[in-house]
Amino acid sequence: MKNVCAVLVTYNRLELLKESISAILNQTYKVHQLIIVDNQSTDGTSDYLKQTDDARIKVYTPSKNLGGAGGFQIGINQAMQNVENDFVWIMDDDTIPQKDCLDQLLKPIVSGSVESTGFMCSNVRWTDDSAAVMNIPYTTSYWNELAQQGLIQVKAASFVSLLVSTKIIREVGLPIKEFFVWGDDYEFTWRISKKYKSYCVCSSLVTHKMGANHGVDIVTDTIGRIPRYFYSFRNSLYTERHHDGVKGFTIQILREFYSVHKVLHHSKDHKWLRIRYIFKGMLAGLAFNPQIQFPKERL
Incomplete structure (x- = not known):
């Protein structure tokens, strides 16, 4: 049995946070620990988290908003302090994993169908079940090597349901907090996949409840x-x-x-x-x- 610590970074999304926490704690494969980094939310998140009574939940609140990158660095670092954790499962506060999402991520590893795995990421959908545009992983040249097993080899992925072993994190290091926002997940996962084959698990499904399902561009943004x-x-x-x-x-x-x-x-x-x-x-x-x-x- 592998121990998995989920890491979730939140900022002013209380209702989605509640839904995400519930989905994480009620997985068919039970998480060992859930670390939540509250990036100085002002919408009542802090009060809500103080009332949680699940012993698996640990909350960290930095003294200022460190952005997603700083939040993930803190959360992952805290997960690494527990020597019982074998894997870290990383996600945003608007990520809602299906009940067997974690089970599906672990299956190829536990079964031995893949070796020396760098990271595993989920198949991210939007609220209408279409592909979540902002979370499509970057595939490798040999993306279809294990496609018959529902595994797509990828170079980089987002922090929307990403599973990586504590052993790999000790080897490659933490996400870079100085990124603040944008690209910390891309750099971190590329750092891993340069050394180890990594995969998107098609059967591991999550819903990313973004406000709209489209990319962003400085040309048209507000x-x-x-x-x-x-x-x-x-x-x-x-x-x-x-x-x-x-x-x-x-x-x-x-x-x-x-x-x-x-x-x-x-x-x-x-x-x-x-x-x-x-x-x-x-x-x-x-x-x-x-x-x-x-x-x-x-x-």
């Missing part, structure tokens, strides 16, 4: 969200140059200049503000060099 794209461009440039060298760096620079082109030709308003944040993120990404932390270190 004015209030434009500053967030600084992290997107900065983090992407770091990840590509760090993991794919000159080739990745060059391709990402071209992508970012193409984003400028799209803004100039297709954005309906605030074009220069959008371009400003593209270049701000790009310039920051040239020097951005955060150090990967490991579980043995205190955060």
